[in-house]
Amino acid sequence: MQYMLIMRSNDEAVEAYKEMPFEQVIEAMGKYNESMVEAGVLLAGEGLSDASEGFVVDFSADPPLVTDGPYGETRELFNGFWILDVASKEEAAEWAQRCPLGPGSKLEVRRVQGADDFPADNEWIQKEEGWREQEAAKRAATAPGGAAG
Amino acid sequence: MVADEAARRAEDSARRAVVAVWRIESARIVATLTRHTGDFALAEDLAQEALADALAQWPERGVPRNGAAWLTAVAKRKAIDHWRRRERLDDRVAAIAHDLEREQDEAADALPWDPDEIDDDVLRLVFIACHPLLAPQARVALTLRVVAGLETAEIARAFLVPVATVQQRIVRAKQALADAHVPFEAPPRGERAQRLAAVLGVLYVIFTEGHAATAGDDWMRPDLAREAIRLVRTLAALQPDEPEVHGLLALLELTAARFPARVDAQGEPVLLADQDRRRWDRGAIRRGRAALARAEGFGRGLGPYALQAAIAECHAVAADVASTDWARIVALYGGLEQVAPSPVVTLNKAVAVSMAGGPGAALAIVDRLAGEKALAIGHLLPSVRGELLSRLGRDDEARAAFAQAAERTQNERERAILLARAATR
Numbered sequence: 001m002q003y004m005l006i007m008r009s010n011d012e013a014v015e016a017y018k019e020m021p022f023e024q025v026i027e028a029m030g031k032y033n034e035s036m037v038e039a040g041v042l043l044a045g046e047g048l049s050d051a052s053e054g055f056v057v058d059f060s061a062d063p064p065l066v067t068d069g070p071y072g073e074t075r076e077l078f079n080g081f082w083i084l085d086v087a088s089k090e091e092a093a094e095w096a097q098r099c100p101l102g103p104g105s106k107l108e109v110r111r112v113q114g115a116d117d118f119p120a121d122n123e124w125i126q127k128e129e130g131w132r133e134q135e136a137a138k139r140a141a142t143a144p145g146g147a148a149g
Numbered sequence: 150m151v152a153d154e155a156a157r158r159a160e161d162s163a164r165r166a167v168v169a170v171w172r173i174e175s176a177r178i179v180a181t182l183t184r185h186t187g188d189f190a191l192a193e194d195l196a197q198e199a200l201a202d203a204l205a206q207w208p209e210r211g212v213p214r215n216g217a218a219w220l221t222a223v224a225k226r227k228a229i230d231h232w233r234r235r236e237r238l239d240d241r242v243a244a245i246a247h248d249l250e251r252e253q254d255e256a257a258d259a260l261p262w263d264p265d266e267i268d269d270d271v272l273r274l275v276f277i278a279c280h281p282l283l284a285p286q287a288r289v290a291l292t293l294r295v296v297a298g299l300e301t302a303e304i305a306r307a308f309l310v311p312v313a314t315v316q317q318r319i320v321r322a323k324q325a326l327a328d329a330h331v332p333f334e335a336p337p338r339g340e341r342a343q344r345l346a347a348v349l350g351v352l353y354v355i356f357t358e359g360h361a362a363t364a365g366d367d368w369m370r371p372d373l374a375r376e377a378i379r380l381v382r383t384l385a386a387l388q389p390d391e392p393e394v395h396g397l398l399a400l401l402e403l404t405a406a407r408f409p410a411r412v413d414a415q416g417e418p419v420l421l422a423d424q425d426r427r428r429w430d431r432g433a434i435r436r437g438r439a440a441l442a443r444a445e446g447f448g449r450g451l452g453p454y455a456l457q458a459a460i461a462e463c464h465a466v467a468a469d470v471a472s473t474d475w476a477r478i479v480a481l482y483g484g485l486e487q488v489a490p491s492p493v494v495t496l497n498k499a500v501a502v503s504m505a506g507g508p509g510a511a512l513a514i515v516d517r518l519a520g521e522k523a524l525a526i527g528h529l530l531p532s533v534r535g536e537l538l539s540r541l542g543r544d545d546e547a548r549a550a551f552a553q554a555a556e557r558t559q560n561e562r563e564r565a566i567l568l569a570r571a572a573t574r
Contacts, residue, residue, distance in 0.1 A: 034386075037382075037386045038271075038383060038386040038387065039173055039379070039383060040378070040379035040380060040381070040382030040383040040386070041379065041382075043432065043436065044432075085375070085378075085379065087169075087172055087372075087375075087376070088165060088168070088169055088172075089165075090162075090165040090166050090168065090169035091169040091172055091173065093166075093169065094166070094169045094170055094173060094216070095173070114409065114430075
């Protein structure tokens with residue numbers, strides 16, 4: 001199952017981060033990322049640029065309103081994320097706790113929805129006739145080693 | 150009652166925390182201990198004992214801040230106790246014990262390892278678990294246990310065998326490695342390619358077992374397949390310069406991308422032609438194609454896994470069966486016949502030929518395979534033959550072929566489909 005780790009920091013944490021030597025920050029994050037790559041769990045991760053480069057699309061208005069703000073408080077802003085592929089919620093929690101963040105920072109951890117979260121399509125019943133036609137051949141054609149399709 | 154319930158829940162949560170830490174750290178812990186003790190079997194036992202301690206203690210005392218350090222420290226203490234208990238306490242042993250004790254004092258809270266050294270250690274562990282000395286089933290069990298951190302019961306459940314069987318396989322495998330004095334080192338340069346092939350083979354078997362269950366009534370066991378993918382990703386991180394590791398990773402990601410579309414709401418298999426391609430996992434396709442591009446980037450030609458991945462990519466990028474580049478697939482199977490000839494590959498090529506050029510040419514290839522032993526025992530040959538005959542309008546022969554295929558398959562769901570196929574001809 002996949003989890004998204006969403007990083008949020010308040011002003012204090014952002015300031016504290018600016019004080020830290022860049023090299024040190026890069027190294028701590030680099031090691032953290034490397035450990036997840038080597039465990040085979042890291043699928044994606046990006047840092048987000050300064051909020052001033054972003055904008056907001058507000059759907060309260062019709063048509064939606066695009067503005068430079070207003071933003072809420074800094075602590076409500078996301079500034080980076082990771083997507084992990086783990087065996088359990090606890091494993092996601094274990095990785096999240098290892099993130100090199102300081103006071104004022106939070107990780108919101110959310111499960112990424114997969115196909116299982118949606119009801120299977122009824123289209124299949126209509127297509128059933130079709131699948132009876134061609135299955136065996138397609139199956140052998142596409143499976144690795146020909147086991148199944 | 151309420152208090153009982155709360156206590157039970159707390160215990161459960163602590164237990165799951167132990168398992169999570171174990172999943173992440175077991176390979177590193179066993180690897181570290183093996184380096185210190187020079188004895189893989191002992192290291193594995195010590196790590197398991199530490200795990201048992203954690204399962205007993207964490208629910209009561211709470212989950213420690215650094216669970217990995219806790220497990221490693223406990224296992225090391227057990228190593229020291231073990232050496233002390235032994236009568237032949239020679240100088241070497243005393244020195245190791247001293248080292249371990251000193252290290253333990255120093256590493257109170259810090260992560261208890263040197264990352265550079267450990268990465269090599271984990272790799273050595275992978276090579277040991279997949280040692281050619283061991284039977285394939287033992288390699289699979291040991292890899293899942295030691296490298297993936299699965300518990301014996303989980304492995305048993307995944308392969309539908311009794312726990313005792315898995316236990317036995319693991320104990321015997323460790324004994325065999327100990328008897329042969331298998332050293333804790335990466336294989337010598339000359340043997341490396343061959344050994345890596347064995348490692349990839351084991352990981353592929355784990356995936357395939359999840360992808361298409363060979364026995365029982367489950368069509369697939371995705372957890373096992375996902376575990377295999379994670380192991381291959383780990384290996385790709387440890388051995389980034391091996392094209393076939395990326396080739397295998399690409400193959401598994403691209404194959405797994407289709408999982409969401411492979412079964413319908415009733416749990417029945419949905420075959421490629423009928424799969425709703427919108428349900429394919431785009432993220433997995435992206436990762437698979439990236440891994441394939443990496444394998445291709447070495448410019449050394451594609452190995453068997455990368456070739457199969459390239460075939461899977463043809464399907465992944467096609468909007469439907471009709472617009473699939475079957476000619477390219479035929480060519481890729483041709484390449485596969487060169488580097489890894491097998492009747493199964495030829496059979497698959499025949500199917501691609503039937504899509505690219507019609508059933509007649511394909512049937513000729515299939516009929517040339519009729520004498521092959523490897524396929525004679527399987528159900529694939531008659532199943533494909535039935536399909537081709539059916540398309541050629543030779544219904545009686547098609548029916549007989551499907552019935553023969555149904556007789557030969559071990560998978561219940563598959564048999565049902567084949568029987569239905571025979572009945573509708």
